[in-house]
Amino acid sequence: MEDIRFYYIFILIINSQAIFPTAAYIHIPFCRRRCYYCDFPISVVGDKGGKSASFMVEEYIAALIEDIQLTPSINQPVKTIFFGGGTPSLLSPAELSNIINAIALQFGIATGAEISLEIDPGTFDRDRLKGYLDAGLNRFSLGVQSFDPELLKICGRSHTLDDVTEAVNIIQQLNVDNFSLDLISGLPHQSLEHCQTSLEKAIAISPKHLSCYDLVLEPVTAFGKQYQPGETPLPNDDDTAEMYRLTQQTLTAAGYQHYEVSNYAQPGYQCRHNRVYWENKPYYGFGMGAASYVNNQRFTRPRTRREYYKWIEAGAIIDAPEMTASDRLLETLMLGFRLAEGIDTAQFEPDTLQKIWSCLQPYHRQGWIELIDGDRQLIKSDEIDLSSIQKIHLNDPEGFLFSNTILATLFEKLE
Numbered sequence: 032m033e034d035i036r037f038y039y040i041f042i043l044i045i046n047s048q049a050i051f052p053t054a055a056y057i058h059i060p061f062c063r064r065r066c067y068y069c070d071f072p073i074s075v076v077g078d079k080g081g082k083s084a085s086f087m088v089e090e091y092i093a094a095l096i097e098d099i100q101l102t103p104s105i106n107q108p109v110k111t112i113f114f115g116g117g118t119p120s121l122l123s124p125a126e127l128s129n130i131i132n133a134i135a136l137q138f139g140i141a142t143g144a145e146i147s148l149e150i151d152p153g154t155f156d157r158d159r160l161k162g163y164l165d166a167g168l169n170r171f172s173l174g175v176q177s178f179d180p181e182l183l184k185i186c187g188r189s190h191t192l193d194d195v196t197e198a199v200n201i202i203q204q205l206n207v208d209n210f211s212l213d214l215i216s217g218l219p220h221q222s223l224e225h226c227q228t229s230l231e232k233a234i235a236i237s238p239k240h241l242s243c244y245d246l247v248l249e250p251v252t253a254f255g256k257q258y259q260p261g262e263t264p265l266p267n268d269d270d271t272a273e274m275y276r277l278t279q280q281t282l283t284a285a286g287y288q289h290y291e292v293s294n295y296a297q298p299g300y301q302c303r304h305n306r307v308y309w310e311n312k313p314y315y316g317f318g319m320g321a322a323s324y325v326n327n328q329r330f331t332r333p334r335t336r337r338e339y340y341k342w343i344e345a346g347a348i349i350d351a352p353e354m355t356a357s358d359r360l361l362e363t364l365m366l367g368f369r370l371a372e373g374i375d376t377a378q379f380e381p382d383t384l385q386k387i388w389s390c391l392q393p394y395h396r397q398g399w400i401e402l403i404d405g406d407r408q409l410i411k412s413d414e415i416d417l418s419s420i421q422k423i424h425l426n427d428p429e430g431f432l433f434s435n436t437i438l439a440t441l442f443e444k445l446e
Contacts, residue, residue, distance in 0.1 A: 051107040052325055053141070054307040055134055057095070058318030059119035060336070061088060063154075067187040067253035068215070068246055072320030072334040073117050078189070080121075091318075091336065092126055094343050096133040098317045098332075101347040108139030109315070111304035113147045114168075120150035124162030131167055138315075145170055145303045153194035157201050164205065170302075171210040172242070173198060178232040179225050182218050187253065199236050209300060211240035216274040218246055219254070219264040226274045230281045239300035243278050244293050245271060272432055279428040292369045292431050309366045311359070327353045357446060364441050368434060373401075373424025376417075384417055390444050391423065394437050399430040 060073045061084075074091075076084040112134060114127065127148070134140060147170040148163060155163075163171075173195075177183055180192045202210055212233050216226055233241060246265075248255045261267050266274065279289055287295035291309060294302065307314050316323040319339035322331045330351040333339045354362075360383065367374040376384055394400045402410040403422035410420065425431050 050313055051105050052313040052315050052323075053107060053110040054304055054312070054314040055109045055112050055138070056304075056314060056316045056318075056321055057112065057114045057119075057130060057134075058117065058316070058321040059114055059122060060091070060117040060319055061121045062116065062118045063121075063189040064187065065253075067185075067257075068218075068249070070249035070252050070255075071117065074336060076121070087336075088122065088126065090340075092122075092129065094340050095130060095318050097343050098347055099130075099133045099137050101343070102137065102315060102317075104137050106139070108141040109134060109144060110141045111145045111147070111307065112140070113304040115149050117149075118151050118154060118174075119148050120154040120159070120163075124159065124166045127163065127168065128166040147172060147302070147304055149174060150198070152190040152198040154190075155198070155201070157204065160201055160205055160207070164207070169209060171202065171207060172213060172240075173202070173210060173238075174213045175229075175233070176213060176215045177218065177221075177225070178229040179221075182221055182225060185219055186215070208239065210238050211242060211302070212236065212238045213242045213244070215244050215246055216278065217266055217271045219258065221266060221274075223270065223273055223277060226277055227281070230278060234282070234285045239297045240302060241282060241287060241295045242293055243282075243295065245275065275432055276428050279431075288371070289427055290371045292434065306370075309369050311363045311366050323349070325349075327359075329354065361442055361445060364445075365438055368425050368438065371424060371427060373403075373422050375422060376420050381417070384420075386445060387423075387441070388417055388420075390441050391437070394430075394433075394440075399426050399433055399437060400424075401426050401430070 058072070060071075061076050062069075062073045063076065063078050065073060065075055074087065076087065112131065114130075119127070131140070131146065140146075146168050148168045149172045150160075150163075151174045160171075175195050176186065176188055178192065178195070183191065214229055214233060246254070248258060248260055250256070258265050282295045283289055287297060288301075289295050290301050291305070294305070296302070313324045313326075315325065316332065319332055319336055320334040322329065328349065328351040330349045333342050363378070364374065364387070379387065391400050395402065401424055402415070402420050403424070404410050404419050405421050407421075425434055425437070430437070
């Protein structure tokens with residue numbers, strides 16, 4: 032095992048093209064119950080917990096820390112840490128602090144690092160949130176999903192609207208500056224009026240960041256087994272598109288920057304961790320089902336606790352093929368077009384840019400694609416010198432709405 036680890040470090044060091052990971056995702060799988068739209072790798076512990084749940088958490092944290100310790104250190108401190116789940120706020124401040132300390136010992140943590148925690152209403156009180164702050168956590172993502180009590184029940188959330196109010200009061204009492212709210216649109220029985228009300232209530236709270244996701248029907252989920260896309264009681268495609276437009280119009284009018292397909296932020300509060308993904312940069316992932324992108328390899332850890340523990344016991348060996356140039360190109364396009372600023376064309380060879388433009392030209396005519404020149408001016412002509420293009424991005428909101436169509440064309444013609 033030691034020989035493998037030292038060889039891995041050696042390969043990283045001699046590769047002058049290597050970009051070392053500076054971000055770490057930590058998966059905390061525990062939830063009180065499984066929401067009806069969720070297909071994430073989780074472990075349900077119930078509402079009351081108990082000794083068995085405590086042992087389960089303790090066992091998992093030990094494996095997680097071993098996972099971190101088995102990952103080769105390249106003397107590059109991490110700049111962002113993101114605790115996702117699951118419901119990470121089911122863990123105590125001391126438990127999270129132990130994980131943060133393991134990261135600090137193995138990699139180092141940069142001064143001013145962004146350390147984010149997903150928190151659910153009803154899972155923390157004032158003392159617990161203060162404990163998180165004392166442990167070094169400095170960004171919080173509150174999983175509200177909807178401000179309508181019936182919609183919360185419909186999607187199987189474990190919290191109530193009163194829990195949301197209490198959670199927001201605690202955040203404001205402790206003067207937490209950097210916090211985000213999560214909302215979902217396209218839920219069963221959800222209307223444009225529901226969407227508008229949730230947006231207005233979210234704006235009144237004034238979070239620094241908002242994540243507004245469209246419901247995705249995954250086949251293995253309760254919703255995926257019960258509903259078909261676009262069929263009642265789900266909103267139809269036209270209504271979900273209107274919800275997206277309404278969200279964009281309402282939040283940008285309130286001063287939020289629409290910086291990514293599903294994300295909005297006040298100036299200076301974009302999620303630094305998630306930008307690592309969208310900019311297609313390397314990152315560590317720890318915990319069951321967590322994905323890593325290291326040394327030009329993408330790898331996902333086992334999705335069940337049993338298989339994850341077996342993998343740890345076997346030495347946590349990552350065996351994944353290196354990505355091809357075609358893989359990297361397509362992922363750069365797929366991820367980069369999620370960002371409002373889009374793609375920087377300087378990274379492409381002229382012939383590659385020509386191929387990309389041949390795919391995008393019809394969508395430029397439709398107004399879904401926008402081109403920016405070296406003077407940061409919009410290029411309106413369709414007959415252009417490709418060398419004059421500095422950025423290519425999707426129009427907001429129509430380009431974002433039809434991004435799947437645009438990306439399908441790119442994948443079909445460039446793969």
